[in-house]
Amino acid sequence: MKDVSVRTSLRRKAIALLLAIALLGVGAHLWLNTNAFGRDEACGGLVPTDSAAAVFSSSGRVSDGSGPDTRPDDRLAFTCTLESSSFLPWTDTERIRISAGRERGDFPFTDDGRWPNPAAVSFFSGGPTGAVGAVGDDHGWVFLPGACTTAGEPAIVEGYAPEGSDPVKLARLLTDVANRAAEGADCRGKEPLRAPAGLAAPAGPRPVRNGAVCGLADLEFPVPGQRTKATERMQEHIRPTWACEIAGYATYAVTQEPQIVNGIRSSPGFKEQSPVAGRRVSGFDPRHVVADCAGTPTYFSLEFGPSYNDAVGTPGTLRMQDLFDNFVESVGKRIGC
Template identity: 30%
Template structure:
């Protein structure tokens, strides 16, 4: 009788096959788990910026596939803070997007006169409750005035505003754009938490900001920026370099409004005009600016070096601002001072009528 010593071999092969299959399944499960970890927020951070921003709010802003995580955070022991948060992914072909959120200290006319905020006419201003504005790349919210002596900006330590400066919560997006409404909602809620944590909150629920639309249209001679009677001085336009083109407007005249004139021609110049009657912006910090000079008839104050003015118009104070790009200064050359004075006077004359402001004559020097 023959003996078959090889009969156990099939059982060993099955065992090795089972082990190989199990190893393959484990590898697939591991890769799947890593893919979920790299490209979703499953079991991710529940809050950001030391509790100032919730996971839900951050996910709404940094929307899309990817993992949201903290890059850095400063200010755990002071009301002022700065943090960086990024959304990254792998194997999806998406570039990382980062948001930098921080408390900031600014001069009160910063939304209209500083290069940091670039183009006020591209910002969607808030029209209810909170004072602020957002675009797809950046945003700001003004903290309550009672917070300006308690919350500042953070470096190695907190730096509080000086007299005449204000405190804001700022956000800047790097390498991408975000939904404006989501950014506005997050900033309003975060500013509320900062104020409460600093003991300067004003109470009440956080109201979701309503955003004013941004509109673009051709510029009409004799009604620049939609202001009837507003005509640019003759020397303000240069054939072939800077002529009437298109204008972008944001906000509403009864609150905060901005217009950006994008001139046609080789200079690619831009001129910005802005007004606001928001008492949070046209308040003691602005009106106490030592660079403002009284207008002769007592109707308000003017700062000629910055092309800004604040007029008393009935029961409200109205702030007027004009600014232009370096390309416009280069195009107008030696006439820039004369042109700017005439243009600012014409702007106040026309825009002031919308607010019932008195007619004023700005000094020629």
């Protein structure tokens, strides 16, 4: 009986040891390869780690290194990089770069090489408390509340995520950061901004159809002789924001989203311009303007690409301002201008 008792005791001790080792292994895995038992926020409290973790494509521990790089003269100007790292051998370290700053109100539609083409992103807005922004493949932005605008420059939160990240989760992360940044700067609205529950995926490129350029029957092609080889991509819905890119030639955009238009009209350099298609307009230059469309302020923009610029001066190539007048006239008919 004594031998049986000893063996039973040894068996129990072995089982207890194995359980302890298993628990240590699980704990080590959770600590090293997930965000369990980690901090709830990062970047000086500006980023909720659960929102950031959801954007990364694989599980890992979220950290922010030395935290945000801030500007002492502006609480809404900062940059912070988050990393998701794991000790599992088949995983790579991923990064999300979050920043906030101030931009000219029509930044989403200007071709400075920094912003995604507006025809290739998913725009979102949802009434008084719905976040206003856009998300592309790995890059997105969200406007902060209008009360955060200073010196006429709207404030935005911008984010770069790993390629292939879920755009809805990236939009949610940027909205969360925008809410925290606005609260820290004492400029939040009565209610926090709401992230979109879903996003419509932008359409892919397609050949320019003979019957209509960008779905508009009377929109002129920038270089008529090159139309048959061109491709276009555009937003499916024309309100509140619509854009169409003819690859290499031109990108057209129009928006009636109130927060975007208000940010445009308050930005430095916004002033009266020469009439466009017979309409009185104000803007930054002759092809980035706001007009009145049946009582609704409406922004129009036109950017040109290298294929058009190379064709300037050749027979048949239409003048820039003539193309813009034609665009405002054509799309204006669709939105009641």
